[in-house]
Amino acid sequence: MADQFSFDVVSEVNMQELRNVVDQATKEVKQRFDFKDSKTEITLKEKEKELVILSDDEYKLNAVIDIIKTKCTKRGVSLKAFDYGAIEPALSGTVRQTAKIQSGIVTEKAKEITKAVKESKLKVQAQIQGEQVRVLSKSKDDLQATMTFLKGKDFGIDLQFTNYR
Missing domain, CATH: 3.30.70.860 (Alpha-Beta Plaits)
Incomplete structure (x- = not known):
């Protein structure tokens, strides 16, 4: 003994669950009426351990983050696993926010x-x-x-x- x-x-962070969260959030964004004709993207960069969210304006960006948080809660991914950076302007009038994933x-x-x-x-x-x-x-x-x-x-x-x- x-x-x-x-x-x-x-x-x-369970990266498979995080991939599922990103897939579900992307699907919901494509189906929602308030995101119709918007340039909203959610990109998971697994090697850099980053989540990049791109949208038309800050309001839509915050809505996407709320969707991601809801999906994370449902899939058992902790919200403390993300360290959100500042909102920065991107190409053609869009805004981008990068979230570092805790590892x-x-x-x-x-x-x-x-x-x-x-x-x-x-x-x-x-x-x-x-x-x-x-x-x-x-x-x-x-x-x-x-x-x-x-x-x-x-x-x-x-x-x-x-x-x-």
């Missing part, structure tokens, strides 16, 4: 998570490993208490727990 149990705290935990957030775990007074150790945080303990109960503790805190990013062993 293992004398140490562990789990990893990660922040990832991995940045160092500052990882330090914040490990600090919170240490301050929780649970008998666990947290260490940063690349873009994830590993939590170790001799007790599975302490690990589950740590998961519950982390779910209750808001770090501004979506957290998942993997490799529970």
Whole structure:
């Protein structure tokens, strides 16, 4: 039997679900009357981990973002996974907004998570490993208490727990 149990705290987005969200949102935009004859596009750049939204004006752009948020909620994609940039003008009078997709935990957030775990007074150790945080303990109960503790805190990013062993 293992004398140490562990789990990893990660922040990832299921790209297949995100593709489904983009497909459904595109289909809805094409069907809606208020988007008739508009130059509205939703583009998912998986390699750059970006979502690019292009539309005629800010009002339509915000409507498209609302559609995307609704579809994300229905498909179980966290809204915290997106970091929206500024609205910028694009070609022929349209506007564009780029949303970065969360992938991995940045160092500052990882330090914040490990600090919170240490301050929780649970008998666990947290260490940063690349873009994830590993939590170790001799007790599975302490690990589950740590998961519950982390779910209750808001770090501004979506957290998942993997490799529970």
